[in-house]
Amino acid sequence: xxxxVLRGGLIVDGSGEVPYVGDxxxxxxxxxxxxxVVGTGQREIDARGLMVxxxxxxxxxHYDGQITWDSxxxxxxxxxATTVVVxxxxxxxxxxxxxxxxxxxxxxxxxxxxxxxxxxxxxSWKWESFGDYMDAVERLPHDIDVAVQVPHGALRVYVMGAxxxxxxxxxxxxxxxxxxxxxxxxxxxxxxxxxxxTMVHRTADGDLTPTVGAARAEMEAIAHGLADAGAGVFQWVxxxxxMDEEFTLVRDLTTISGRPLSFTMVQAxxxxxQWRELSRRLDQAVADGLPxxxxxxxxxxxxMLGLQGSVHPFVSRPSYQAIAGLPLAExxxxxxxxxxxxxxxxxxxxxxHPFVNSLAGAYHKMFLIGDRVDYEPSPEDSIAAIAERQGVxxxxxxxxxxxxxxxxxxxxxxxxxxxxxxxxxVRQMITNPNTLAGLSDGGAHVGAICDVSLPTFMLxxxxxxxxxxxLLDLAETVRQQTLDTARAVGLDDRGLLAPGYLADVNLIxxxxxxxxxxxxxxxxxxxxxxLMQNAEGYVATIKSGQVIYAxxxxxxxxxxxxxxxxxRQPVAA
Numbered sequence: 001x002x003x004x005v006l007r008g009g010l011i012v013d014g015s016g017e018v019p020y021v022g023d024x025x026x027x028x029x030x031x032x033x034x035x036x037v038v039g040t041g042q043r044e045i046d047a048r049g050l051m052v053x054x055x056x057x058x059x060x061x062h063y064d065g066q067i068t069w070d071s072x073x074x075x076x077x078x079x080x081a082t083t084v085v086v087x088x089x090x091x092x093x094x095x096x097x098x099x100x101x102x103x104x105x106x107x108x109x110x111x112x113x114x115x116x117x118x119x120x121x122x123x124s125w126k127w128e129s130f131g132d133y134m135d136a137v138e139r140l141p142h143d144i145d146v147a148v149q150v151p152h153g154a155l156r157v158y159v160m161g162a163x164x165x166x167x168x169x170x171x172x173x174x175x176x177x178x179x180x181x182x183x184x185x186x187x188x189x190x191x192x193x194x195x196x197x198t199m200v201h202r203t204a205d206g207d208l209t210p211t212v213g214a215a216r217a218e219m220e221a222i223a224h225g226l227a228d229a230g231a232g233v234f235q236w237v238x239x240x241x242x243m244d245e246e247f248t249l250v251r252d253l254t255t256i257s258g259r260p261l262s263f264t265m266v267q268a269x270x271x272x273x274q275w276r277e278l279s280r281r282l283d284q285a286v287a288d289g290l291p292x293x294x295x296x297x298x299x300x301x302x303x304m305l306g307l308q309g310s311v312h313p314f315v316s317r318p319s320y321q322a323i324a325g326l327p328l329a330e331x332x333x334x335x336x337x338x339x340x341x342x343x344x345x346x347x348x349x350x351x352x353h354p355f356v357n358s359l360a361g362a363y364h365k366m367f368l369i370g371d372r373v374d375y376e377p378s379p380e381d382s383i384a385a386i387a388e389r390q391g392v393x394x395x396x397x398x399x400x401x402x403x404x405x406x407x408x409x410x411x412x413x414x415x416x417x418x419x420x421x422x423x424x425x426v427r428q429m430i431t432n433p434n435t436l437a438g439l440s441d442g443g444a445h446v447g448a449i450c451d452v453s454l455p456t457f458m459l460x461x462x463x464x465x466x467x468x469x470x471l472l473d474l475a476e477t478v479r480q481q482t483l484d485t486a487r488a489v490g491l492d493d494r495g496l497l498a499p500g501y502l503a504d505v506n507l508i509x510x511x512x513x514x515x516x517x518x519x520x521x522x523x524x525x526x527x528x529x530x531l532m533q534n535a536e537g538y539v540a541t542i543k544s545g546q547v548i549y550a551x552x553x554x555x556x557x558x559x560x561x562x563x564x565x566x567x568r569q570p571v572a573a
Contacts, residue, residue, distance in 0.1 A: 009047030016479035029544035055082025055504035062444035082504035087149030094133030110204035112444035121525035130185035142560030152195035175221035182225030189564025192233035234261035295438030300414030310447030316353035446530035500570025513537030
């Protein structure tokens with residue numbers, strides 16, 4: 001007698017091997033049999049006609065605050081994820097001294113576009129050390145498992161105070177302290193350490209993050225901390241502006257720590273071929289025996305431009321500033337005034353919004369959203385192409401599109417990974433054996449980006465629907481976001497449907513699997529906004545043997561835990 005048996009599904013087990021029809025038997029929180037299961041279950045689910053996969057293991061999220069106040073790690077858990085890793089990009093909330101609470105909030109607000117008011121309201125700050133933070137996370141039950149990383153920004157401010165926030169050089173004594181605290185956190189159960197070195201990441205006040213430009217001596221001290229603990233991974237974000245110097249540093253830190261390191265890799269329009277050079281150097285490093293990977297996204301890093309969100313092309317126009325703070329309905333009413341329309345379209349943007357202004361005229365990369373988002377749209381469907389065919393000012397089309405659906409509509413803007421107007425370069429990135437599926441940024445950029453649905457998109461677009469190029473193999477795509485991501489961060493007890501592994505399972509109606517349009521919800525603390533996205537076709541998501549979502553609806557089960565450190569591969573496997 002088993003606790004649960006899934007009968008007759010198409011098993012895509014996470015190994016990358018050919019799918020087959022069979023059963024999955026679960027007792028407690030573990031899988032105990034896969035294939036033809038003779039015994040019966042206290043509960044049985046008919047999986048005939050359904051695809052059975054491991055739950056997604058998402059290694060790049062930013063739920064650092066949310067997991068301290070909310071038991072549901074949404075929207076990741078509603079989209080098939082059963083494990084998430086937080087603390088990426090060097091930002092987070094521990095270790096921390098009371099006087100630095102606001103500094104870390106402003107850092108997270110600026111880098112990851114999470115409303116500061118929500119963080120002020122939601123964070124209890126019942127911790128100081130990183131171990132205290134993990135204890136606070138562990139006290140709250142969750143729907144899925146959570147693993148945490150030590151964020152460099154918080155660590156630096158904790159050790160150096162205002163000097164750390166101001167990016168002053170660390171002293172040898174401060175480097176030693178960071179080394180010790182890193183090792184202490186890893187021993188307590190942190191799964192790794194993260195940092196950012198990109199000029200793009202800034203605080204809510206526009207300042208560079210504390211870790212940009214951190215000296216080699218500081219980074220080497222932290223690498224030694226990982227070596228001291230004998231565990232953990234390195235997560236790295238960089239512009240790689242000086243490719244030779246930065247990639248040499250990455251190689252050296254991996255050698256010093258003896259631990260795996262993964263870095264972010266995207267195609268940016270201003271440096272469209274950098275990813276090729278990074279790929280070349282990555283492949284060579286792996287050939288040299290270094291445990292390096294690049295985290296890549298399987299679609300454009302896509303901005304949702306809308307009146308409800310953080311970004312749209314008129315944000316920097318002077319006449320818009322006067323109505324920017326109005327409630328949506330009042331804003332829409334004001335924008336329907338023909339005089340304001342003429343004024344806004346004719347105005348020059350204010351110079352103090354460089355990011356908005358950089359995209360405001362990029363009409364060739366703006367796309368209307370129909371019944372669903374087309375994440376690989378044709379250039380001929382862009383605002384620029386439509387405006388040219390109609391002989392109108394592109395701003396007029398943008399203006400009217402933003403007012404659609406009473407101001408609830410969005411335009412899609414593929415910011416990265418779409419320089420050539422298709423996903424061929426992305427296909428090359430994700431099929432490189434030295435890359436990892438990542439960069440969903442779950443919980444972050446809540447006013448502009450909703451890429452948390454990437455694992456679902458990988459199945460629908462790349463394995464079923466793509467019409468502008470080759471499809472990808474289903475079994476390999478499932479492996480990339482289950483077993484590969486799990487093992488990349490040392491979670492060797494999940495990501496595979498095999499005896500002894502955690503019973504983290506998705507039952508999917510593949511024919512019906514479909515992403516809905518992103519929409520704005522106002523359910524963060526203080527009623528703050530966040531972009532959300534739903535999907536049809538997830539018949540059930542099972543975490544540690546318990547059904548946590550059935551047909552997209554949550555159950556009462558909250559079996560998720562804080563995962564402390566490396567998890568061993570099951571003996572039975």
